[in-house]
């Protein structure tokens with residue numbers, strides 16, 4: 001599908017989230033943590049956009065702004081073309097129903113005093129999506145969709161395994177018939193063997209319910225199967241966004257190249273060179289000038305440590321922020 005034919009569901013423009021982490025006696029900020037710093041991207045209807053990057057680079061903060069848990073410091077989030085900060089109360093209610101979040105820790109996100117049947121049915125009742133006497137049947141249907149048996153509905157979250165709890169969280173998100181689901185590291189707390197099952201389930205549900213995903217993860221290996229496009233973040237900034245095949249076969253940004261080199265290969269005939277990044281990730285509190293990755297970059301070029309590179313289209317919608325591709 002060409003870029004023009006794809007329908008934009010959600011667009012983020014110059015999004016920023018700064019936290020005042022230190023204030024002086026007069027309440028004036030003396031240290032600002034730039035968790036998300038001027039990030040722009042689009043999410044198209046029916047796609048899964050993977051968002052990856054090291055811990056603390058701002059992935060979850062973006063997710064939280066999308067589901068309205070954090071107010072942006074600056075920038076816009078456009079849903080169906082409308083700025084969400086300007087929605088009426090009725091429109092906001094619809095937005096909050098349309099955009100759901102699946103959490104990293106399936107245990108902490110489920111009320112331990114409620115049965116899973118009630119946990120899944122509650123958002124249907126609160127949003128008055130159907131008459132009360134039909135809710136039980138809908139819960140049965142949703143439990144079935146995520147691979148849980150109906151007889152488990154009267155059990156409590158602690159009676160389930162991690163993978164099953166994540167299935168409950170997924171059913172709860174599906175209960176309100178969302179359009180977009182922000183999956184915030186939904187498998188990182190699970191055993192490797194269970195991770196694949198949950199990823200496959202999410203993939204199947206995407207097709208079945210016509211869902212769109214923003215899929216947040218640490219590493220490129222987790223999002224490889226599920227994503228249509230991938231965005232790579234470093235220290236609050238997007239470094240590269242492209243179709244999955246472009247990212248994995250033709251990574252442009254040295255940071256993406258380093259992340260890819262860290263994925264173990266199953267092909268013993270191919271010798272893979274591991275790129276070891278030197279130095280620590282700089283602090284997002286008053287971060288360094290320039291491209292931010294420059295202090296660790298093995299292809300550092302002129303202007304890297306003074307000028308912030310813009311995210312530019314390098315052809316075919318392959319966006320990259322790097323001085324190596326400045327034209």
Ligand SMILES: Nc1ncnc2c1ncn2[C@@H]1O[C@H](COP(=O)(O)OP(=O)(O)OP(=O)(O)O)[C@@H](O)[C@H]1O
Pocket residue numbers: 019021033034035053054055056057058059060061062218284
């Ligand atoms: N409420 C907050 N107050 C102050 N700082 C915050 C707050 N929330 C997040 N941060 C900081 O913002 C930065 C980005 O955090 P965020 O959780 O978005 O990163 P992440 O990429 O999702 O990391 P992880 O993969 O470890 O979850 C971090 O330095 C974090 O400490």
